[in-house]
Amino acid sequence: MVEAIRVPDIVPLEHILPDEPLLMMGAGPVPIPAAVAAANSIVINHLGDTMNQVIAQVKEMGRYVFQTSSSHVMGVGGPGSAAMEMAIANLVHPGDKVLCICNGYFSKRMAEMVSRVRGEPTLLHIDNNESASVELVQRELAKGNYAAITLVQGETSNTVCNHSLGSIARMAHEHGCLVIVDAVCTLSTMALDMDAWQVDAVITGGQKGLSSIPGVSLLAFSEHAWAKKIASRSHQPYHWCLDAQLADQFWNQKSYHYTAPVSGILALHEALRLVCAETLPRRFARHQQCSEALQAGIEALGLALLVPKQHRLNSVIGIVTPDHVSSDVVRAHMSRVHKVEISGAFGLNILRIGQMGEQSRAHNLFRTLHAFGSSMQAGGASLDLPAGMAELERSLSRHAIAQGAS
Numbered sequence: 001m002v003e004a005i006r007v008p009d010i011v012p013l014e015h016i017l018p019d020e021p022l023l024m025m026g027a028g029p030v031p032i033p034a035a036v037a038a039a040n041s042i043v044i045n046h047l048g049d050t051m052n053q054v055i056a057q058v059k060e061m062g063r064y065v066f067q068t069s070s071s072h073v074m075g076v077g078g079p080g081s082a083a084m085e086m087a088i089a090n091l092v093h094p095g096d097k098v099l100c101i102c103n104g105y106f107s108k109r110m111a112e113m114v115s116r117v118r119g120e121p122t123l124l125h126i127d128n129n130e131s132a133s134v135e136l137v138q139r140e141l142a143k144g145n146y147a148a149i150t151l152v153q154g155e156t157s158n159t160v161c162n163h164s165l166g167s168i169a170r171m172a173h174e175h176g177c178l179v180i181v182d183a184v185c186t187l188s189t190m191a192l193d194m195d196a197w198q199v200d201a202v203i204t205g206g207q208k209g210l211s212s213i214p215g216v217s218l219l220a221f222s223e224h225a226w227a228k229k230i231a232s233r234s235h236q237p238y239h240w241c242l243d244a245q246l247a248d249q250f251w252n253q254k255s256y257h258y259t260a261p262v263s264g265i266l267a268l269h270e271a272l273r274l275v276c277a278e279t280l281p282r283r284f285a286r287h288q289q290c291s292e293a294l295q296a297g298i299e300a301l302g303l304a305l306l307v308p309k310q311h312r313l314n315s316v317i318g319i320v321t322p323d324h325v326s327s328d329v330v331r332a333h334m335s336r337v338h339k340v341e342i343s344g345a346f347g348l349n350i351l352r353i354g355q356m357g358e359q360s361r362a363h364n365l366f367r368t369l370h371a372f373g374s375s376m377q378a379g380g381a382s383l384d385l386p387a388g389m390a391e392l393e394r395s396l397s398r399h400a401i402a403q404g405a406s
Protein backbone atom coordinates (compact mmCIF):
# COMPACT_ATOMS: atom_id res chain seq x y z
CA MET A 1 0.00 0.00 0.00
CA VAL A 2 1.22 3.53 -0.78
CA GLU A 3 0.66 5.78 2.20
CA ALA A 4 -0.84 9.01 0.88
CA ILE A 5 -0.55 10.52 4.35
CA ARG A 6 2.93 10.06 5.81
CA VAL A 7 3.58 8.89 9.38
CA PRO A 8 3.72 12.07 11.49
CA ASP A 9 6.74 13.01 13.61
CA ILE A 10 5.48 12.67 17.16
CA VAL A 11 7.16 13.84 20.35
CA PRO A 12 6.63 11.24 23.13
CA LEU A 13 4.54 12.45 26.04
CA GLU A 14 7.46 12.20 28.43
CA HIS A 15 9.13 15.00 26.44
CA ILE A 16 5.99 17.14 26.42
CA LEU A 17 4.98 16.86 30.06
CA PRO A 18 7.07 18.84 32.58
CA ASP A 19 9.59 16.79 34.60
CA GLU A 20 7.92 18.00 37.75
CA PRO A 21 4.13 18.25 37.52
CA LEU A 22 2.68 21.69 38.24
CA LEU A 23 0.61 22.09 41.39
CA MET A 24 -2.83 22.79 39.93
CA MET A 25 -4.20 25.69 41.97
CA GLY A 26 -6.37 27.31 39.32
CA ALA A 27 -10.11 27.19 38.64
CA GLY A 28 -9.94 23.48 37.74
CA PRO A 29 -8.94 20.80 37.05
CA VAL A 30 -7.53 20.27 40.54
CA PRO A 31 -5.03 17.73 41.96
CA ILE A 32 -6.45 14.23 42.43
CA PRO A 33 -5.76 11.87 45.34
CA ALA A 34 -3.66 8.74 44.70
CA ALA A 35 -6.72 6.46 45.04
CA VAL A 36 -8.50 8.39 42.28
CA ALA A 37 -5.46 8.27 40.00
CA ALA A 38 -5.07 4.53 40.59
CA ALA A 39 -8.74 3.84 39.83
CA ASN A 40 -8.47 5.91 36.65
CA SER A 41 -5.83 3.54 35.31
CA ILE A 42 -8.13 0.48 35.37
CA VAL A 43 -10.39 -0.76 32.57
CA ILE A 44 -13.16 -3.25 33.32
CA ASN A 45 -16.22 -4.40 31.39
CA HIS A 46 -18.82 -1.63 31.27
CA LEU A 47 -21.58 -4.19 31.88
CA GLY A 48 -21.80 -7.06 34.34
CA ASP A 49 -21.73 -7.70 38.07
CA THR A 50 -18.57 -5.78 38.90
CA MET A 51 -19.70 -2.63 37.10
CA ASN A 52 -23.21 -2.98 38.54
CA GLN A 53 -21.81 -2.92 42.05
CA VAL A 54 -19.67 0.13 41.24
CA ILE A 55 -22.65 1.97 39.72
CA ALA A 56 -24.89 1.13 42.69
CA GLN A 57 -22.31 2.65 45.03
CA VAL A 58 -21.71 5.73 42.85
CA LYS A 59 -25.45 6.42 42.95
CA GLU A 60 -25.64 5.84 46.70
CA MET A 61 -22.72 8.17 47.34
CA GLY A 62 -24.13 10.66 44.82
CA ARG A 63 -27.36 10.76 46.83
CA TYR A 64 -25.36 11.63 49.92
CA VAL A 65 -23.31 14.34 48.20
CA PHE A 66 -26.38 15.88 46.52
CA GLN A 67 -28.43 15.35 49.71
CA THR A 68 -31.29 13.72 47.84
CA SER A 69 -33.26 10.51 48.12
CA SER A 70 -34.10 10.64 44.40
CA SER A 71 -33.60 7.45 42.43
CA HIS A 72 -32.49 9.52 39.42
CA VAL A 73 -28.80 10.09 40.09
CA MET A 74 -26.75 9.42 36.97
CA GLY A 75 -23.41 10.07 35.39
CA VAL A 76 -22.60 11.29 31.93
CA GLY A 77 -19.55 10.63 29.78
CA GLY A 78 -18.62 14.23 29.12
CA PRO A 79 -17.60 17.52 30.73
CA GLY A 80 -19.63 19.51 33.23
CA SER A 81 -21.19 21.24 30.22
CA ALA A 82 -22.57 17.88 29.02
CA ALA A 83 -24.27 17.43 32.40
CA MET A 84 -25.68 20.97 32.09
CA GLU A 85 -26.92 20.16 28.60
CA MET A 86 -28.40 16.84 29.78
CA ALA A 87 -30.39 18.58 32.53
CA ILE A 88 -31.64 21.26 30.16
CA ALA A 89 -32.32 18.97 27.19
CA ASN A 90 -34.54 16.77 29.35
CA LEU A 91 -36.29 19.36 31.51
CA VAL A 92 -36.87 22.16 28.99
CA HIS A 93 -39.31 21.30 26.25
CA PRO A 94 -39.71 23.35 23.06
CA GLY A 95 -41.61 26.54 23.82
CA ASP A 96 -40.98 26.41 27.60
CA LYS A 97 -40.24 29.81 29.09
CA VAL A 98 -37.13 29.69 31.27
CA LEU A 99 -35.79 32.38 33.58
CA CYS A 100 -31.99 32.23 33.38
CA ILE A 101 -30.26 34.04 36.22
CA CYS A 102 -26.98 35.27 34.78
CA ASN A 103 -24.17 36.21 37.13
CA GLY A 104 -21.43 35.54 34.60
CA TYR A 105 -20.00 33.30 31.91
CA PHE A 106 -21.24 29.87 33.00
CA SER A 107 -24.75 30.92 33.96
CA LYS A 108 -25.07 32.52 30.50
CA ARG A 109 -24.01 29.20 28.97
CA MET A 110 -27.15 27.63 30.45
CA ALA A 111 -29.28 30.32 28.76
CA GLU A 112 -27.67 29.48 25.44
CA MET A 113 -28.38 25.79 25.99
CA VAL A 114 -32.03 26.60 26.71
CA SER A 115 -32.42 28.36 23.36
CA ARG A 116 -30.65 25.51 21.54
CA VAL A 117 -33.29 23.04 22.74
CA ARG A 118 -35.93 25.53 21.50
CA GLY A 119 -36.85 26.81 24.95
CA GLU A 120 -37.43 30.53 25.41
CA PRO A 121 -34.89 32.00 27.80
CA THR A 122 -35.32 35.33 29.58
CA LEU A 123 -31.96 36.48 30.90
CA LEU A 124 -31.97 38.15 34.32
CA HIS A 125 -28.57 39.84 34.49
CA ILE A 126 -27.07 40.35 37.93
CA ASP A 127 -24.40 43.02 37.53
CA ASN A 128 -21.52 44.39 39.61
CA ASN A 129 -20.30 40.97 40.75
CA GLU A 130 -23.26 40.51 43.06
CA SER A 131 -25.34 37.49 44.13
CA ALA A 132 -28.92 37.16 42.92
CA SER A 133 -31.37 38.37 45.57
CA VAL A 134 -34.62 36.57 46.37
CA GLU A 135 -36.58 39.82 45.87
CA LEU A 136 -35.22 40.44 42.39
CA VAL A 137 -35.93 36.89 41.23
CA GLN A 138 -39.38 36.99 42.82
CA ARG A 139 -40.25 40.22 40.95
CA GLU A 140 -39.18 38.63 37.67
CA LEU A 141 -41.04 35.37 38.32
CA ALA A 142 -44.22 37.31 39.02
CA LYS A 143 -44.04 38.80 35.49
CA GLY A 144 -43.91 35.61 33.46
CA ASN A 145 -45.28 32.15 33.25
CA TYR A 146 -41.96 30.38 33.59
CA ALA A 147 -41.62 26.59 33.38
CA ALA A 148 -38.11 26.57 34.87
CA ILE A 149 -35.27 28.68 36.21
CA THR A 150 -31.55 28.06 35.78
CA LEU A 151 -28.88 29.37 38.11
CA VAL A 152 -25.36 28.70 39.20
CA GLN A 153 -24.38 28.17 42.83
CA GLY A 154 -20.83 29.40 42.30
CA GLU A 155 -19.93 31.47 39.23
CA THR A 156 -16.32 30.37 38.68
CA SER A 157 -15.74 33.07 36.05
CA ASN A 158 -16.01 36.08 38.39
CA THR A 159 -16.02 34.31 41.78
CA VAL A 160 -19.56 35.31 42.79
CA CYS A 161 -21.67 32.97 44.94
CA ASN A 162 -25.46 32.87 44.90
CA HIS A 163 -25.72 32.57 48.67
CA SER A 164 -29.55 32.71 48.58
CA LEU A 165 -29.79 29.66 46.34
CA GLY A 166 -31.94 27.71 48.85
CA SER A 167 -34.50 30.50 49.28
CA ILE A 168 -34.59 31.25 45.54
CA ALA A 169 -35.12 27.57 44.71
CA ARG A 170 -37.97 27.13 47.21
CA MET A 171 -39.63 30.33 46.05
CA ALA A 172 -39.32 29.37 42.36
CA HIS A 173 -40.88 26.00 43.17
CA GLU A 174 -43.85 27.78 44.74
CA HIS A 175 -44.26 29.56 41.38
CA GLY A 176 -44.46 26.15 39.70
CA CYS A 177 -40.95 26.34 38.19
CA LEU A 178 -38.47 23.52 37.90
CA VAL A 179 -35.13 24.59 39.37
CA ILE A 180 -31.91 23.67 37.53
CA VAL A 181 -28.68 24.34 39.43
CA ASP A 182 -25.10 24.31 38.19
CA ALA A 183 -22.97 23.18 41.13
CA VAL A 184 -19.93 22.35 38.99
CA CYS A 185 -17.42 24.23 41.13
CA THR A 186 -19.20 24.06 44.47
CA LEU A 187 -20.48 20.52 45.06
CA SER A 188 -18.92 19.08 48.22
CA THR A 189 -17.21 22.41 49.02
CA MET A 190 -20.29 24.08 50.55
CA ALA A 191 -23.84 23.19 51.52
CA LEU A 192 -26.32 22.20 48.82
CA ASP A 193 -29.41 20.39 50.10
CA MET A 194 -31.15 19.27 46.93
CA ASP A 195 -34.31 17.85 48.52
CA ALA A 196 -34.69 20.38 51.34
CA TRP A 197 -34.20 23.28 48.91
CA GLN A 198 -36.53 21.69 46.32
CA VAL A 199 -33.97 21.73 43.53
CA ASP A 200 -34.98 19.65 40.48
CA ALA A 201 -31.63 19.12 38.81
CA VAL A 202 -28.13 19.49 40.21
CA ILE A 203 -25.17 19.30 37.88
CA THR A 204 -21.53 18.77 38.72
CA GLY A 205 -18.26 18.03 36.96
CA GLY A 206 -15.54 15.70 38.23
CA GLN A 207 -12.58 18.03 38.11
CA LYS A 208 -13.43 20.56 40.81
CA GLY A 209 -14.86 20.06 44.30
CA LEU A 210 -14.88 16.28 43.95
CA SER A 211 -11.17 16.14 43.01
CA SER A 212 -11.73 13.58 40.29
CA ILE A 213 -10.82 13.72 36.62
CA PRO A 214 -12.42 15.99 34.00
CA GLY A 215 -14.73 14.40 31.44
CA VAL A 216 -17.00 12.28 33.64
CA SER A 217 -19.79 14.22 35.30
CA LEU A 218 -22.65 13.56 37.67
CA LEU A 219 -26.18 14.90 37.90
CA ALA A 220 -29.40 14.24 39.76
CA PHE A 221 -33.02 14.82 38.77
CA SER A 222 -35.70 15.14 41.44
CA GLU A 223 -38.54 12.61 41.46
CA HIS A 224 -40.88 15.54 40.75
CA ALA A 225 -38.96 16.64 37.63
CA TRP A 226 -38.60 13.08 36.41
CA ALA A 227 -42.33 12.45 36.61
CA LYS A 228 -43.30 15.84 35.16
CA LYS A 229 -40.87 16.14 32.25
CA ILE A 230 -39.10 12.85 31.57
CA ALA A 231 -41.35 9.85 32.33
CA SER A 232 -44.42 11.48 30.81
CA ARG A 233 -42.85 13.33 27.89
CA SER A 234 -44.53 13.34 24.51
CA HIS A 235 -41.49 14.27 22.41
CA GLN A 236 -37.96 12.92 22.23
CA PRO A 237 -35.11 15.22 23.31
CA TYR A 238 -32.81 16.42 20.51
CA HIS A 239 -29.74 14.70 21.98
CA TRP A 240 -29.52 10.92 21.85
CA CYS A 241 -26.49 10.62 24.13
CA LEU A 242 -28.03 12.97 26.69
CA ASP A 243 -31.50 11.41 26.73
CA ALA A 244 -32.20 10.70 30.41
CA GLN A 245 -34.60 7.85 29.62
CA LEU A 246 -31.87 6.09 27.63
CA ALA A 247 -29.27 6.87 30.31
CA ASP A 248 -31.61 5.33 32.86
CA GLN A 249 -31.15 1.99 31.09
CA PHE A 250 -27.52 2.00 32.16
CA TRP A 251 -27.76 3.79 35.49
CA ASN A 252 -30.87 2.04 36.84
CA GLN A 253 -31.56 -1.01 34.70
CA LYS A 254 -28.10 -2.61 34.35
CA SER A 255 -28.21 -2.54 30.58
CA TYR A 256 -26.60 -0.76 27.64
CA HIS A 257 -26.94 2.87 26.60
CA TYR A 258 -23.42 3.68 25.37
CA THR A 259 -20.10 2.23 26.48
CA ALA A 260 -19.62 4.03 29.74
CA PRO A 261 -16.26 5.67 30.51
CA VAL A 262 -15.39 2.92 32.98
CA SER A 263 -12.03 4.27 34.15
CA GLY A 264 -13.51 7.71 34.78
CA ILE A 265 -16.43 6.20 36.68
CA LEU A 266 -14.02 4.19 38.81
CA ALA A 267 -12.12 7.43 39.50
CA LEU A 268 -15.39 9.16 40.41
CA HIS A 269 -16.24 6.26 42.72
CA GLU A 270 -13.01 6.77 44.62
CA ALA A 271 -13.46 10.54 44.76
CA LEU A 272 -16.97 10.11 46.17
CA ARG A 273 -15.76 7.46 48.61
CA LEU A 274 -13.22 9.93 49.98
CA VAL A 275 -15.95 12.59 50.34
CA CYS A 276 -18.07 10.09 52.29
CA ALA A 277 -15.12 9.13 54.49
CA GLU A 278 -14.48 12.77 55.31
CA THR A 279 -18.23 13.54 55.67
CA LEU A 280 -19.85 16.67 54.26
CA PRO A 281 -19.79 18.82 57.42
CA ARG A 282 -16.06 18.29 57.87
CA ARG A 283 -15.40 18.83 54.17
CA PHE A 284 -17.36 22.08 54.12
CA ALA A 285 -15.48 23.30 57.21
CA ARG A 286 -12.11 22.45 55.63
CA HIS A 287 -12.98 24.34 52.47
CA GLN A 288 -14.26 27.36 54.32
CA GLN A 289 -11.33 27.55 56.71
CA CYS A 290 -8.71 27.10 53.97
CA SER A 291 -10.36 29.58 51.62
CA GLU A 292 -10.82 32.22 54.30
CA ALA A 293 -7.24 31.81 55.48
CA LEU A 294 -5.96 32.20 51.92
CA GLN A 295 -8.16 35.25 51.38
CA ALA A 296 -6.81 36.79 54.59
CA GLY A 297 -3.24 36.06 53.47
CA ILE A 298 -3.83 37.67 50.08
CA GLU A 299 -5.32 40.79 51.65
CA ALA A 300 -2.40 40.96 54.09
CA LEU A 301 -0.07 40.98 51.09
CA GLY A 302 -1.76 44.28 50.22
CA LEU A 303 -3.90 43.00 47.32
CA ALA A 304 -7.67 43.40 46.85
CA LEU A 305 -10.24 40.66 46.28
CA LEU A 306 -12.69 41.32 43.43
CA VAL A 307 -15.94 40.43 45.16
CA PRO A 308 -17.20 41.86 48.48
CA LYS A 309 -17.57 39.27 51.22
CA GLN A 310 -21.37 39.05 51.16
CA HIS A 311 -21.34 38.05 47.45
CA ARG A 312 -18.05 36.14 47.44
CA LEU A 313 -17.49 32.51 46.46
CA ASN A 314 -15.04 30.56 48.60
CA SER A 315 -14.38 27.78 46.06
CA VAL A 316 -12.50 30.09 43.68
CA ILE A 317 -10.84 33.32 44.85
CA GLY A 318 -10.64 36.29 42.46
CA ILE A 319 -7.75 38.71 43.10
CA VAL A 320 -7.56 42.10 41.39
CA THR A 321 -4.32 42.42 39.42
CA PRO A 322 -2.75 45.84 40.11
CA ASP A 323 -2.96 48.17 37.09
CA HIS A 324 0.70 48.16 36.11
CA VAL A 325 1.09 44.37 36.53
CA SER A 326 0.38 41.78 33.82
CA SER A 327 -1.66 38.75 34.94
CA ASP A 328 -0.02 36.68 32.20
CA VAL A 329 3.48 37.56 33.39
CA VAL A 330 2.60 36.63 36.98
CA ARG A 331 1.08 33.31 35.94
CA ALA A 332 4.02 32.46 33.68
CA HIS A 333 6.49 33.26 36.48
CA MET A 334 4.56 31.12 38.97
CA SER A 335 4.52 28.15 36.61
CA ARG A 336 8.14 28.43 35.49
CA VAL A 337 9.84 29.26 38.78
CA HIS A 338 7.52 27.82 41.44
CA LYS A 339 5.73 25.06 39.47
CA VAL A 340 2.38 26.31 40.67
CA GLU A 341 -0.39 27.02 38.19
CA ILE A 342 -3.27 29.46 38.75
CA SER A 343 -5.89 30.86 36.37
CA GLY A 344 -6.47 34.11 34.55
CA ALA A 345 -10.03 35.16 33.88
CA PHE A 346 -12.66 35.70 31.23
CA GLY A 347 -11.96 39.30 30.23
CA LEU A 348 -11.60 40.54 33.83
CA ASN A 349 -8.31 41.86 35.16
CA ILE A 350 -8.12 39.27 37.90
CA LEU A 351 -6.20 36.15 38.81
CA ARG A 352 -8.07 33.18 40.22
CA ILE A 353 -6.89 30.66 42.79
CA GLY A 354 -9.01 27.57 43.37
CA GLN A 355 -10.08 26.19 46.73
CA MET A 356 -11.71 22.96 45.66
CA GLY A 357 -11.05 19.44 46.89
CA GLU A 358 -7.34 18.69 47.28
CA GLN A 359 -6.44 22.35 46.70
CA SER A 360 -7.76 23.08 50.19
CA ARG A 361 -4.85 21.63 52.14
CA ALA A 362 -2.59 23.73 54.36
CA HIS A 363 0.63 22.69 52.58
CA ASN A 364 -0.81 23.72 49.21
CA LEU A 365 -1.87 27.09 50.60
CA PHE A 366 1.61 27.94 51.92
CA ARG A 367 3.29 26.96 48.66
CA THR A 368 0.73 28.80 46.56
CA LEU A 369 0.67 32.04 48.55
CA HIS A 370 4.46 32.22 48.57
CA ALA A 371 4.68 31.51 44.84
CA PHE A 372 1.92 34.02 44.13
CA GLY A 373 3.37 36.81 46.27
CA SER A 374 6.88 36.43 44.96
CA SER A 375 5.67 36.20 41.33
CA MET A 376 3.59 39.34 41.82
CA GLN A 377 6.73 41.08 43.09
CA ALA A 378 8.70 39.80 40.10
CA GLY A 379 5.91 41.23 37.91
CA GLY A 380 6.30 44.69 39.47
CA ALA A 381 3.76 44.68 42.33
CA SER A 382 4.75 46.18 45.62
CA LEU A 383 3.49 44.02 48.45
CA ASP A 384 4.35 42.63 51.87
CA LEU A 385 5.08 38.93 51.40
CA PRO A 386 6.10 38.18 55.04
CA ALA A 387 2.88 39.81 56.28
CA GLY A 388 0.81 37.67 53.91
CA MET A 389 2.52 34.43 54.94
CA ALA A 390 2.21 35.32 58.63
CA GLU A 391 -1.49 36.03 58.25
CA LEU A 392 -2.04 32.72 56.47
CA GLU A 393 -0.24 30.89 59.27
CA ARG A 394 -2.18 32.77 61.95
CA SER A 395 -5.50 32.18 60.27
CA LEU A 396 -4.89 28.47 59.64
CA SER A 397 -3.63 27.79 63.14
CA ARG A 398 -7.00 28.88 64.49
CA HIS A 399 -8.54 25.91 62.66
CA ALA A 400 -7.62 22.33 63.50
CA ILE A 401 -9.53 20.89 60.52
CA ALA A 402 -7.67 22.89 57.88
CA GLN A 403 -4.40 21.67 59.39
CA GLY A 404 -5.46 18.08 58.80
CA ALA A 405 -6.22 17.14 62.42
CA SER A 406 -9.20 14.89 62.96
Ligand SMILES: Cc1ncc(COP(=O)(O)O)c(C=O)c1O
Nearest residue numbers: 079080081106154156184185205
Ligand atom coordinates in the same frame (compact mmCIF):
# COMPACT_ATOMS: atom_id res chain seq x y z
C1 LIG B 1 -19.62 26.90 37.28
C2 LIG B 1 -19.22 26.09 36.08
N1 LIG B 1 -20.17 25.57 35.30
C3 LIG B 1 -19.88 24.83 34.23
C4 LIG B 1 -18.58 24.59 33.88
C5 LIG B 1 -18.31 23.77 32.65
O1 LIG B 1 -17.61 22.61 32.98
P1 LIG B 1 -16.75 21.88 31.84
O2 LIG B 1 -15.65 22.80 31.47
O3 LIG B 1 -16.30 20.60 32.49
O4 LIG B 1 -17.67 21.65 30.71
C6 LIG B 1 -17.54 25.10 34.64
C7 LIG B 1 -16.14 24.89 34.27
O5 LIG B 1 -15.25 25.60 34.65
C8 LIG B 1 -17.88 25.88 35.78
O6 LIG B 1 -16.93 26.38 36.56
